Amino acid sequence: MQTILSIGVDAFAYGMVLFVISIGLSVTMGLMKFANLAHGAFAMIGGYVASYATQALGWHFGFALLAAVAACMVLAVPLERFLYRRFYGASELRQVLMTIGLTFMIIGIANWLMGPTLKTIALPPALQGPVDIGFRSVPAHKIFAAVVGLLVAIGLWLLIERTFFGVKLRAAVDDAPMAEALGIRTKIVYAISFSIAIGLAALGGVVGAQLLPIEPQYALHHMVTFLVVVSVGGAGSIGGALAACLILGTVKTTGSYLMPEFGNFFFYLAVIAIVAVFPNGLMGRAK
Amino acid sequence: MSQPRTLPLLKRGFLGDIISLAVMIAIAVICFHFMPSNLSFFTRIIAIMLLVLAIDLVTGFTGIATLGHAALYGAGAYAAGIAAAKFGINDPILMLLIGVVAGAIMGLISSLVILRGHGLSQLVLSIAVVQLAREAANKFSGWTGGSDGLSGISPAPLFGTWRFDLWGRTSYWLAVVLLLVTFFLLRQLVRSPFGKLCQAIRQDPVRVRAMGAPVYLTQVKMYAISGAVAGLGGALSAVATKVVGLDSLSFELSAEAVVMLVLGGTANLFGAMIGSGVFMWFEHTMATINPYHWLTIVGALLVVVVLFAPRGLTGMAETLYNRLIGGLRK
Numbered sequence: 001m002q003t004i005l006s007i008g009v010d011a012f013a014y015g016m017v018l019f020v021i022s023i024g025l026s027v028t029m030g031l032m033k034f035a036n037l038a039h040g041a042f043a044m045i046g047g048y049v050a051s052y053a054t055q056a057l058g059w060h061f062g063f064a065l066l067a068a069v070a071a072c073m074v075l076a077v078p079l080e081r082f083l084y085r086r087f088y089g090a091s092e093l094r095q096v097l098m099t100i101g102l103t104f105m106i107i108g109i110a111n112w113l114m115g116p117t118l119k120t121i122a123l124p125p126a127l128q129g130p131v132d133i134g135f136r137s138v139p140a141h142k143i144f145a146a147v148v149g150l151l152v153a154i155g156l157w158l159l160i161e162r163t164f165f166g167v168k169l170r171a172a173v174d175d176a177p178m179a180e181a182l183g184i185r186t187k188i189v190y191a192i193s194f195s196i197a198i199g200l201a202a203l204g205g206v207v208g209a210q211l212l213p214i215e216p217q218y219a220l221h222h223m224v225t226f227l228v229v230v231s232v233g234g235a236g237s238i239g240g241a242l243a244a245c246l247i248l249g250t251v252k253t254t255g256s257y258l259m260p261e262f263g264n265f266f267f268y269l270a271v272i273a274i275v276a277v278f279p280n281g282l283m284g285r286a287k
Numbered sequence: 288m289s290q291p292r293t294l295p296l297l298k299r300g301f302l303g304d305i306i307s308l309a310v311m312i313a314i315a316v317i318c319f320h321f322m323p324s325n326l327s328f329f330t331r332i333i334a335i336m337l338l339v340l341a342i343d344l345v346t347g348f349t350g351i352a353t354l355g356h357a358a359l360y361g362a363g364a365y366a367a368g369i370a371a372a373k374f375g376i377n378d379p380i381l382m383l384l385i386g387v388v389a390g391a392i393m394g395l396i397s398s399l400v401i402l403r404g405h406g407l408s409q410l411v412l413s414i415a416v417v418q419l420a421r422e423a424a425n426k427f428s429g430w431t432g433g434s435d436g437l438s439g440i441s442p443a444p445l446f447g448t449w450r451f452d453l454w455g456r457t458s459y460w461l462a463v464v465l466l467l468v469t470f471f472l473l474r475q476l477v478r479s480p481f482g483k484l485c486q487a488i489r490q491d492p493v494r495v496r497a498m499g500a501p502v503y504l505t506q507v508k509m510y511a512i513s514g515a516v517a518g519l520g521g522a523l524s525a526v527a528t529k530v531v532g533l534d535s536l537s538f539e540l541s542a543e544a545v546v547m548l549v550l551g552g553t554a555n556l557f558g559a560m561i562g563s564g565v566f567m568w569f570e571h572t573m574a575t576i577n578p579y580h581w582l583t584i585v586g587a588l589l590v591v592v593v594l595f596a597p598r599g600l601t602g603m604a605e606t607l608y609n610r611l612i613g614g615l616r617k
Contacts, residue, residue, distance in 0.1 A: 035407055086594065092406050093352050097549050098593045100542055104586025112580070224414055224538055231411040261426055268419040275412050276403045 005135055007250070007257050013142035015249025016149030017211050021204030021222075022229040023152060023241050024197035030236015031160075031173050032193060034084065035092050037099040039201050040219040040226055041106040046072050046202025047121065047214035048114055054122035061124045065206050072202035076195045084194065085187070103219045111216040119214045121206060145207050152200065157238050159196075169193055232274050234281025243282050247274075304474050307557070308467055315463040319456075327455035330527045332567045333462040337469060337520030338540075339547050339559040344513040346545070347553035348477060349506055350489030353401060354541050355413030356517055358420040361536030362393035363518025368437045368531040369430055377443040379451075379461065383522045390518015391511045393420075398510030402503065414538055421536045436532035440525060451526075458527035465523060466560075469516060473556055476512070485509050486554070546585075550592055552599025561600055 025039040046068040053064035083102070087095050127144050130137035160166040171179040172186040180186050205214070212222055233244030251270045255263035274282065318329055338360045345351045366389030367382040376382060397416045404412045424431045431437055444450045444457075451457045476482050487495050488502055496502045525531050534540060544563070551562020566585075573581035596603045 029407065035410070083590070083594075092410060093346070093545075093549075094593055094597065096354070096410065097546065098590055100546065101586045101589030101593065104582045104589065106586075108580060108583030108586065112583070220539070224418065227411055228415065231408050235407065262422075265419065265422040265426065268415045268422065271415045272400055272412060272419065275408050275415070276400060279404045279408045281408070 002135065003257065007253050009133070009136070009138055010257075011250040011253040012246065013138070013146055013249075014211065014253055015245040015247075016146040017142075017204070017208035018225065018229055018249060019149045019242055019245040020145065020152055020207050021201060021212075022226045022245065023156060023238065024200030024204065025226050026230045026233065026235055026237070026241045027156070027193065027197045027200070029230050030234070031169060032088070032190060032197075033173075034088065034194075035095045035099070036084075036197075037096055037223055037227065038102040038106065038219070039099075039197075040223045041103045042072050042076070042198045042201040043205030043208075043222075044110065044214060044216075044218040045075070045106065046205035047209050047218070048110060048119060049202070050206040050209070051119040051121045051214060052114075055120070061122065061127070064121070065203070068206050069199045069202045073195045073199040076198035077191065080191050080194045085190075088190070103223065107216050107219055114216070116216055121209045121214070123210075139210070141210050145211070148203070148207050152203070153238055153242055156200075160238075165189075165192070228271050231281055232271060234278070234283040237281065237283040240281055240283030244274075304471060308471060311467060311470070312463075319459065326459040327527065328571060330455055330458050330462045331524065332564055333466050334520045334524040334527065335544065335547070335567060336466060336560050336563045337523065338517050339544050339551075339563040340469065340473060340556060341513040341517035341520065342544055342548050343553060343556065343559040344473070344477075344485075344516065345510055346548065347555065347559070348482065348489060349485040349509045350492075351401065351506060351510070352406065352409050353413040354410050354538065354545060355397065355401070355415075355417035356513075356544060357536055357538070357540040358397055358417040359390045359393050359514040359517035360521040360524075360540070361417075361420060361424065361531075362514075363387065363390040363521030364525045364531045364535045365389075365424060365431055365437065365521075366518070367522035367525040368440050371442065371525070372437055372439040373430065377441060379442040379445050379526050382442060382526055383465070383519060386518045386522020386525065387515045388518070390521065391515040393518070394514020395507065395511045397514075398507045401510075402506055414541075417536065417538055417541055421533060421538075424536050425533060431531075434533055436530050438530050440529045440531070442526050442529070451529075455527065458523075462523055462527065465519065469519065470556060470560070473516070477556065481505070481508075489554075546589055548599075550589070550599055552601035552603075555599075555601050558599050558601040565600065 021040075021043050025036060028034045028036045028039070049068040049071045050061075050064040053059040053067050054061060059067070079102075083098070087098055123141055127141045129140055131140050131143055160169065168179070168184045168189050171182070171184055172189045176186050205212075205218075212218065229241060229244050229248060232248060233240035233242070248267065248270065252263055252267045255266040259266075319326070322329075338356060341359065342353065342356045345353060345356075363386035367386040370376040370385045371382055376385070397413070400416055401409055401412045404410075425433055427433075428435075442451055445461060484495070484500055484505055487500075488505060492502050521531075521535060524535065543566070547562040547566040548559055549562070550566055551560065552558030569588075570581065570585070573584060592599065598605070
């Protein structure tokens with residue numbers, strides 16, 4: 001019983017970190033139909049900015065987090081304008097290749113600027129200690145990550161389903177020429193959505209840095225994981241992404257507890273099983 | 288309009304094949320004589336070329352997106368390696384055949400999984416397949432050597448005559464002959480009714496199905512053939528380098544091979560070969576200078592190619608050639 005509860009807690013924490021990082025990718029893939037494999041690279045940039053701000057500049061964690069998100073969102077604007085926009089509507093393979101190229105460039109530059117070592121982000125005292133939840137103690141930063149994940153899920157759902165911007169975005173996705181004719185400036189809607197998605201990547205990179213540490217190969221190592229989460233959940237579906245993260249988190253954590261050697265093996269087996277049965281993901285819309 | 292009947296030998300494409308084979312032999316001879324210290328590197332390039340040709344068959348000609356083809360290459364490499372190291376099958380030709388069969392079987396199995404998806408889910412399934420294969424190879428280290436790699440492969444002399452020497456001359460010529468034969472066979476395959484059917488499926492699977500041709504079965508067949516080619520590449524690398532490592536079964540290798548294909552130009556066997564040759568030569572030269580700058584430059588190169596030359600180097604050359612001819616005829 002103790003073990004099952006422990007697995008449950010760890011799986012939940014891991015799943016929520018995955019969720020925070022991947023949900024931005026789910027937005028780009030589902031709503032903007034863009035396979036952005038450089039998503040992890042932006043999470044990594046966010047992590048580097050936060051690490052630099054807390055370690056070298058001595059900023060508070062909260063400010064560093066905001067700075068990381070802001071920096072990535074600002075960086076996203078010219079990239080969207082001059083690079084990504086040319087690939088809207090292109091085949092998945094071309095988008096994948098372009099963004100792999102971008103990832104290679106970012107990895108090379110990150111290594112040149114920041115060096116090949118692991119970077120840590122200084123946590124405030126409130127997030128450092130363990131928290132007793134009755135039957136065991138959990139590191140506070142894991143609880144923080146889970147809370148952030150839930151907040152992001154609720155916030156995004158509200159943004160997409162309950163605001164005028166969400167209406168415009170959904171209209172632009174479903175029928176761009178018609179939305180354009182109705183006076184929606186689709187290019188700006190896309191640019192803002194892309195920027196938000198990249199901001200979410202940065203947020204995830206910083207919040208999840210304790211579990212997925214920041215180093216130059218980060219973007220390449222975890223790229224596959226993020227991609228898998230999105231396609232298991234169904235691109236563009238917040239609930240689906242949440243479900244996928246929790247399922248995959250459970251599979252991976254259970255595997256690591258019971259058969260540490262085979263954790264990843266079961267992870268990919270689960271992925272194949274789920275995607276083979278639901279080619280559009282758990283809650284994805286059929287094309 | 289009835290076409291004049293010609294002997295298959297005199298068809299234009301066949302003559303072109305003979306010329307291109309002659310050019311390839313000439314390049315191989317030149318490389319052998321002028322860069323004798325790089326022979327093992329050239330052998331490696333040829334092994335990867337076979338992998339890229341295999342990807343071209345499924346992605347370029349049939350339209351199945353994959354980022355997991357290293358699973359087939361690795362299957363060939365490990366099958367040939369295990370046959371030699373654990374069962375004492377040292378005849379190089381036999382090892383290559385085992386690799387071909389293993390690649391084809393792996394292709395057959397993975398196609399059943401990969402063809403379940405479309406677009407993005409297809410890419411993810413293919414990635415999951417290669418990751419699963421890699422994890423399996425890592426864990427069953429009794430057979431595969433795990434992360435240490437599989438060693439103890441010592442191929443017997445080729446046809447009992449030519450030893451695999453220290454300079455890699457035997458493996459070089461073996462590789463060249465394999466590449467030429469594979470290229471020639473694939474050219475015939477691509478031009479055959481079956482090859483045309485594959486290209487039709489890439490362009491419009493719905494219409495092909497409506498015309499009554501078996502879409503799924505054709506894709507599975509092509510994937511198995513592609514697996515055989517990739518498996519041959521893997522087995523060749525096992526024979527030539529005498530070790531098989533986990534890197535031959537990785538997502539990174541798959542992604543790099545697709546990059547080479549796009550660099551050279553898809554749906555074009557020359558593109559696959561030129562792309563892998565250029566990419567690997569570039570990597571080889573740049574990586575000695577600085578591995579991370581090389582990554583940045585390759586990334587930039589890739590973005591530029593996808594942006595400005597979506598049909599790759601061969602496509603670019605074709606456009607230039609057509610413009611030049613057009614200019615001269617004016």
